[in-house]
Amino acid sequence: MAAGAAGRRAVLALLVLCSMAAGAAGTTGFIKSPLSQKRLTQDSVELYCEAIGNPIPEIQWWFEGNDPNETYAQLWDGARQDRVKINATYNLHSTSTISITNLTAEDSGMYECRASNDPDRNHLSKSPKVKWICSQANVFVIERPELTAQVTESSGKLILSCNVSAPPSSITGHKWIHKGKTLVEDNDGGVSTSYTIDGKREEHSGVYECVFEGNPPISGQVNISVAPQVTAYKKSEHGNEGDTGVLVCKNPSFPAVTTWSWSKSGHGALENASGRYIINSSGNKTELRILKLDIEQDTGDYFCNGTNSYGTGDATVNLRVRSRLAALWPFLGIVAEVLVLVTIIFIYEKRRKPDEVPDDDDGGSAPLKSNATNHKDKNVRQRNAN
Ligand SMILES: *[C@@H]1O[C@H](CO)[C@@H](O)[C@H](O)[C@H]1NC(C)=O
Ligand SMILES: *[C@@H]1O[C@H](CO)[C@@H](O)[C@H](O)[C@H]1NC(C)=O
Ligand SMILES: *[C@@H]1O[C@H](CO)[C@@H](O)[C@H](O)[C@H]1NC(C)=O
Ligand SMILES: *[C@@H]1O[C@H](CO)[C@@H](O)[C@H](O)[C@H]1NC(C)=O
Ligand SMILES: *[C@@H]1O[C@H](CO)[C@@H](O)[C@H](O)[C@H]1NC(C)=O
Ligand SMILES: *[C@@H]1O[C@H](CO)[C@@H](O)[C@H](O)[C@H]1NC(C)=O
Ligand SMILES: *[C@@H]1O[C@H](CO)[C@@H](O)[C@H](O)[C@H]1NC(C)=O
Ligand SMILES: *[C@@H]1O[C@H](CO)[C@@H](O)[C@H](O)[C@H]1NC(C)=O
Ligand SMILES: *[C@@H]1O[C@H](CO)[C@@H](O)[C@H](O)[C@H]1NC(C)=O
Numbered sequence: 001m002a003a004g005a006a007g008r009r010a011v012l013a014l015l016v017l018c019s020m021a022a023g024a025a026g027t028t029g030f031i032k033s034p035l036s037q038k039r040l041t042q043d044s045v046e047l048y049c050e051a052i053g054n055p056i057p058e059i060q061w062w063f064e065g066n067d068p069n070e071t072y073a074q075l076w077d078g079a080r081q082d083r084v085k086i087n088a089t090y091n092l093h094s095t096s097t098i099s100i101t102n103l104t105a106e107d108s109g110m111y112e113c114r115a116s117n118d119p120d121r122n123h124l125s126k127s128p129k130v131k132w133i134c135s136q137a138n139v140f141v142i143e144r145p146e147l148t149a150q151v152t153e154s155s156g157k158l159i160l161s162c163n164v165s166a167p168p169s170s171i172t173g174h175k176w177i178h179k180g181k182t183l184v185e186d187n188d189g190g191v192s193t194s195y196t197i198d199g200k201r202e203e204h205s206g207v208y209e210c211v212f213e214g215n216p217p218i219s220g221q222v223n224i225s226v227a228p229q230v231t232a233y234k235k236s237e238h239g240n241e242g243d244t245g246v247l248v249c250k251n252p253s254f255p256a257v258t259t260w261s262w263s264k265s266g267h268g269a270l271e272n273a274s275g276r277y278i279i280n281s282s283g284n285k286t287e288l289r290i291l292k293l294d295i296e297q298d299t300g301d302y303f304c305n306g307t308n309s310y311g312t313g314d315a316t317v318n319l320r321v322r323s324r325l326a327a328l329w330p331f332l333g334i335v336a337e338v339l340v341l342v343t344i345i346f347i348y349e350k351r352r353k354p355d356e357v358p359d360d361d362d363g364g365s366a367p368l369k370s371n372a373t374n375h376k377d378k379n380v381r382q383r384n385a386n
Contacts, residue, residue, distance in 0.1 A: 028053035028117050028130070031093065034137035038169075038216040040144040044101040047137055049113035052093040057117040059088055059096040060132075065109040072112065080107075100139075108141045142168045147220040149210065153201060160222045161194035162210035173213035178206060202226050205254040227311025229253040230304060236318040239298075240326075245290040247317045249304035256283030257306035265301045295321045 032050035039045045051057045061075040075098065077086040088096040094115065100107055113135045118128035146165045151158060160176070174193035176183040184195060193212070197204050205226040212218040233248035251257045260281040262270040270277045270288065278289040286304055299321045305314040 028057045028115050028133055030113075030115065030133065030135050032095075033135040034111060034113050036138040036140075038140045038142060039103050040142055040168075040216050040218060041103055041105065042144055043103050043216070044099060045103060045107075045139055046097060046099045047111055047113070047139075048095070048097050049115070049135060050093060050095045051113075051115035051133070053115070053117045055117045056090050056092070057094050057115040058090075058121065059094045060114045061086060061096065061098045062112040062114060063109055064112070065106065070109075075111075103139075103141045105141050105143070108139060110136050110138055112136045142216060145218060147218060149220050149222040151201075151222060151224055156198065156200070158197040158199065158201060158204060158224065159194055160197070160208055160210070160224075161192060162212075162220050162222065163192040164212050164218055164220075165191070167191065167212060167214060167218060169214045169216070171212045171214050171218075175211040175213060177209040177211065183208075202229055202253065205229070207254065223254065225255055225310050226253050228257045228306035228308055228313035230257075230306045230313040230315045232304070232315040232317045234317070236320065238320050238322060239290075239293045240322055241293055241295055241324045243293055245288075245293050245298065245319055245321070247288045247290075247302055247304070247319065249286050249306070249315050249317070251284055251306045251313070253313075255308050255310070257281075257286075257308055259307045260286035261305045261307075262286070262288045263303045263305070265303075267300075270302075290319075293321045295323060 028051060030049065030051050032048060034047035034049050037045055037047075047061075049059055049061075051059055062072045063075050064070055064072045075084055075086070078084065080100070083101045085099045085101075086096060087099075088094065096113065098111065114132045116128065116130065116132040118130040118132075120126045120128040121130075121132065145167050147162060148165075149160070149162045151160050153159075164171075171189050171191065173185065173187045174190075175185045176193070176195040186193075191212075193210055195208070195210070201224055205224045208222045208224065210220050210222060228251045230249055230251050233250060237245065237247055239245035247262075249260075260279070262277070262279060264270060270279070272279045276291045278291070280287045280289070286306070288302065288304070290298055299319060302317045302319060303314050304317070305312055
């Protein structure tokens with residue numbers, strides 16, 4: 001690869017120019033340098049570097065393995081099958097974090113943070129006037145020791161335990177973690193630790209972590225796994241005829257549901273493809289949409305089933321479909337009430353008026369209309385007579 005060869009030449013050029021002392025690089029200096037660390041295989045490591053300068057310096061990460069024939073090679077975001085991530089910010093000063101996940105023994109070695117703001121710093125033929133400044137840290141990756149974990153259930157208690165055999169360094173304490181929160185901690189040096197929970201598996205399912213403190217710390221997972229503990233979001237739902245009905249079930253337990261299904265009493269499985277049913281499911285939640293609700297067809301009990309490798313759980317949702325008119329009843333009731341009131345007032349007014357007002361002036365209600373016409377006829381006739 002041509003780029004590779006060019007890269008190698010650049011490596012050699014830069015190696016010669018890399019200065020270890022911060023002062024030698026003119027306007028660039030480190031304010032934070034990466035720290036050496038010990039880790040276990042499969043763990044991850046993070047190194048941090050921060051530099052200042054004017055203009056703002058560029059930060060690069062370089063690696064030299066423990067093999068005597070290895071030379072420094074630059075690391076980039078996505079290197080080593082995407083296990084390497086570099087997050088740099090250039091804002092007032094430069095910061096860069098390199099993180100490497102799922103460590104292997106080959107990741108052991110020297111990691112170097114390099115900073116420079118020389119305009120010629122990356123020019124392959126021109127040598128920069130100002131050198132790169134460098135800061136190094138060692139990462140030691142140690143083979144992960146054997147860790148055994150188990151859950152036992154007895155008389156309403158759950159006992160989680162972890163044992164470690166042949167730890168690489170002395171143990172200085174233990175810690176239990178669940179959902180990012182530390183549950184208990186001690187300063188004991190033993191190779192086994194346990195944590196007791198009052199209650200049943202079903203109520204406490206999830207991933208728990210035991211940590212043996214030391215350098216490096218050793219952690220293991222203890223999983224409390226159960227069949228899905230499915231619940232309905234609402235046990236009964238209402239929908240209006242013609243609208244879309246939405247029924248929802250959830251599974252808060254661990255592990256997540258792998259397959260969700262919906263069925264209806266006296267109908268069997270509800271398929272996505274049938275057109276009127278749309279099922280949208282994820283590990284936590286399933287949603288059944290029923291298009292154009294029908295009173296006869298859609299009223300009833302629906303069952304959501306969630307299955308994982310430990311079993312199946314289900315919940316029932318009752319759906320009631322109201323007629324469109326039913327939704328209008330309260331409104332129609334008010335309209336009827338208003339009409340009745342208006343009529344009553346009107347009739348009352350009608351009854352009152354003939355007594356108070358002289359007979360030739362009338363209000364113009366339907367039954368009296370013929371009278372009005374008679375009057376008019378009379379006038380016309382009188383006029384005609386004149
Ligand atoms: C370093 O030496 C090992 C054998 O000791 C060899 O397999 C490897 O390819 C060499 N690496 C380089 C970069 O030459
Ligand atoms: C990169 O680092 C910045 C500042 O430390 C942080 O806010 C941001 O979330 C990080 N981005 C990623 C993808 O880690
Ligand atoms: C970690 O690396 C090992 C091989 O070194 C691989 O088998 C495993 O799948 C990786 N694990 C993850 C989570 O990527
Ligand atoms: C851990 O060791 C203790 C005693 O040595 C033993 O009783 C327990 O069963 C072990 N636990 C596991 C998960 O191996
Ligand atoms: C516990 O569950 C997590 C998450 O699903 C999984 O990655 C891990 O392998 C499980 N651990 C054990 C010991 O079963
Ligand atoms: C049902 O169909 C919708 C879209 O039509 C799709 O997003 C969803 O994944 C499908 N669900 C299943 C269980 O096939
Ligand atoms: C399925 O659910 C997800 C999240 O709950 C949502 O983002 C997506 O739009 C839904 N898809 C359909 C077809 O309703
Ligand atoms: C499960 O639900 C929680 C919130 O209730 C959410 O944070 C999490 O991402 C969901 N997990 C999956 C796999 O959907
Ligand atoms: C769903 O649950 C019901 C009641 O437990 C059961 O009869 C049915 O076989 C289940 N369906 C599926 C697909 O698991």
